[in-house]
Amino acid sequence: MNLAVANILQHKIRSLICILAVCLGITMLLILVGMVNGSINEVAQRIQNVGADMVVQQEGATNFFALKSGVLPMKLIKDIQKTPNVQAVSPVLTWTVTFQNQFYVVYGIDPGQFSSIGGELKIGQGRHLQNAGEIVIDSRMAGATGTAVGDTIDLLGSKFSVVGISKEGIGARIFLLLTELQSMLQQENKVSMFFVKCTSPQYMKEVALDIEQRVKGVKCQLLENFADEMTHSMIGLNEFMAAITVTTLVISFLVILLAMYTTIMERTREIGILKSLGASKVFVLKNILLESTLLTIGGVLTGYLLTLSSKYYLSHIYPLLTIEITSYWILVGTFLGIAGGILGAFYPALIAVRQDPVKALNYE
Amino acid sequence: MNEKMITVEGLTKEYKTGNVIVPALRGVDLQVHRGEFAAVVGASGCGKSTLLYILGGMLRPTKGSVWIDGFDMIGARDASRTQFLKQNIGFVFQRFNLINSLNVFDNLKISCKILGAMNGYREKIDEMLCHVGIDHKARMKPLELSQGEQQRVAIARALIKEPRILLADEPTGNLDSENSERIVELFRTMNRGLGQTILMITHNRMLADRTDRTFEMKDGRILSSGTPPRQTA
Numbered sequence: 001m002n003l004a005v006a007n008i009l010q011h012k013i014r015s016l017i018c019i020l021a022v023c024l025g026i027t028m029l030l031i032l033v034g035m036v037n038g039s040i041n042e043v044a045q046r047i048q049n050v051g052a053d054m055v056v057q058q059e060g061a062t063n064f065f066a067l068k069s070g071v072l073p074m075k076l077i078k079d080i081q082k083t084p085n086v087q088a089v090s091p092v093l094t095w096t097v098t099f100q101n102q103f104y105v106v107y108g109i110d111p112g113q114f115s116s117i118g119g120e121l122k123i124g125q126g127r128h129l130q131n132a133g134e135i136v137i138d139s140r141m142a143g144a145t146g147t148a149v150g151d152t153i154d155l156l157g158s159k160f161s162v163v164g165i166s167k168e169g170i171g172a173r174i175f176l177l178l179t180e181l182q183s184m185l186q187q188e189n190k191v192s193m194f195f196v197k198c199t200s201p202q203y204m205k206e207v208a209l210d211i212e213q214r215v216k217g218v219k220c221q222l223l224e225n226f227a228d229e230m231t232h233s234m235i236g237l238n239e240f241m242a243a244i245t246v247t248t249l250v251i252s253f254l255v256i257l258l259a260m261y262t263t264i265m266e267r268t269r270e271i272g273i274l275k276s277l278g279a280s281k282v283f284v285l286k287n288i289l290l291e292s293t294l295l296t297i298g299g300v301l302t303g304y305l306l307t308l309s310s311k312y313y314l315s316h317i318y319p320l321l322t323i324e325i326t327s328y329w330i331l332v333g334t335f336l337g338i339a340g341g342i343l344g345a346f347y348p349a350l351i352a353v354r355q356d357p358v359k360a361l362n363y364e
Numbered sequence: 365m366n367e368k369m370i371t372v373e374g375l376t377k378e379y380k381t382g383n384v385i386v387p388a389l390r391g392v393d394l395q396v397h398r399g400e401f402a403a404v405v406g407a408s409g410c411g412k413s414t415l416l417y418i419l420g421g422m423l424r425p426t427k428g429s430v431w432i433d434g435f436d437m438i439g440a441r442d443a444s445r446t447q448f449l450k451q452n453i454g455f456v457f458q459r460f461n462l463i464n465s466l467n468v469f470d471n472l473k474i475s476c477k478i479l480g481a482m483n484g485y486r487e488k489i490d491e492m493l494c495h496v497g498i499d500h501k502a503r504m505k506p507l508e509l510s511q512g513e514q515q516r517v518a519i520a521r522a523l524i525k526e527p528r529i530l531l532a533d534e535p536t537g538n539l540d541s542e543n544s545e546r547i548v549e550l551f552r553t554m555n556r557g558l559g560q561t562i563l564m565i566t567h568n569r570m571l572a573d574r575t576d577r578t579f580e581m582k583d584g585r586i587l588s589s590g591t592p593p594r595q596t597a
Binding site for chain 2: 276281357
């Protein structure tokens with residue numbers, strides 16, 4: 001058996017703690033980053049799935065539509081519709097509500113205009129919106145909250161009848177008539193944004209510039225790279241991700257440093273023995289680094305298993321939560337775990353290499 | 365037989381403890397011939413082990429020179445001394461110094477690995493374990509063996525790389541008289557069978573008398589050397 005493997009097996013508790021600590025670091029990284037990316041991408045994907053080519057918002061608005069409400073006058077629709085190569089426009093008023101302690105974005109839409117931009121709600125059960133006091137919810141919300149067609153739910157202090165359940169993944173999770181939402185929010189003739197469909201995708205940039213020139217105080221956001229731009233527009237997100245990444249590296253580094261330092265102290269005599277057998281510095285160094293690499297690989301692999309289990313568990317507890325574990329972040333996690341481990345083992349390994357063999361052999 | 369294998373001249377070693385200088389070796393001169401089985405005898409603290417560690421390249425002297433089979437152990441650079449030690453010198457210690465996380469077989473295997481001699485190592489290890497009479501315990505961990513058995517494993521580990529010189533530091537110090545006899549007998553067999561030069565440190569006069577030549581050491585000096593009575597006869 002290899003010396004590094006034998007040492008790992010010889011000190012089972014220490015090895016286990018070491019693996020567990022690296023594992024927790026990796027799990028923390030993948031789950032937190034997965035939750036952030038999953039939530040952003042899921043929202044962005046739903047916006048992109050509306051089918052429009054661009055969205056017109058107030059200048060300076062964020063990409064998080066739910067954070068604002070009626071800020072644009074409804075009458076702007078005429079100016080936008082008159083822009084050359086614009087095929088259809090759908091005004092949308094957004095709002096946020098809580099239902100069963102969960103946060104939801106609501107779209108107030110005109111069903112006809114919404115489907116004209118490609119955002120047709122595919123109704124799986126029930127029917128489309130027709131009258132005031134009706135809402136359509138998506139299948140994921142229906143599944144998570146146990147709501148069915150015909151149920152009545154309280155939103156914004158009013159009772160709504162669920163008339164349809166749409167396929168998930170388009171726009172928001174709750175839809176009601178635009179005029180009704182405007183009235184409830186006392187924002188008549190105001191909307192949050194306009195989804196715009198061009199006659200052909202090749203005109204998108206041209207149309208966007210044209211709208212910005214015709215309508216003062218608005219900006220056009222193309223939806224083709226919406227997810228990336230949404231991520232970049234989030235202040236502090238990159239710093240947050242960097243903080244998690246560095247924390248993982250530091251945890252891995254410190255755990256392995258402590259474990260390997262203790263190991264080296266415990267194995268002073270063994271290092272003396274290796275030197276008395278004629279082992280070179282490289283041989284001793286390689287063995288210690290191999291041991292720490294094996295421990296961190298064990299931690300990384302266990303971390304993946306724990307991440308998958310946590311993802312499965314969290315998805316059951318919070319059905320609306322999207323955790324996205326990408327191969328990119330798996331590679332980042334692997335690299336950080338192993339790099340932290342090797343860096344952490346390097347200093348103890350250097351101590352081992354420099355040990356006086358005679359003192360080491362007489363170490364009690 | 366009269367070809368010089370180990371030549372030590374004017375070897376001095378001083379340890380510093382704060383401002384106090386403690387001499388361990390005070391100008392040791394010594395010669396051991398190729399294929400000789402020699403012993404250094406003396407009381408505890410007379411400098412025997414210090415001498416052995418310097419001969420094995422593990423300790424640097426304050427003054428003096430050590431030549432082993434023509435190789436300058438003191439003047440050589442670290443890397444070449446390590447290389448020489450790896451290829452030519454085998455150590456056997458009083459406390460066996462086996463790696464307790466490895467089994468008997470793997471303790472010998474690591475010696476082959478350090479030497480870079482992994483061709484046919486399984487057969488070689490089996491043969492060596494057979495030679496020292498411990499082949500039936502190859503898969504056991506050192507702490508599962510008796511002290512005599514552990515020392516035989518340590519000897520097998522030292523011999524597996526076929527060193528030209530075997531340095532043994534009180535190899536019977538932790539053993540009863542029966543096991544001590546067996547170990548010295550094993551050394552004698554190796555010395556005669558493989559022609560290895562053996563230098564054994566011991567405070568046991570009776571065991572020293574089983575060697576070809578003894579060096580009497582006291583207070584860091586070689587007082588005398590000679591052929592033990594039994595060998596003379």
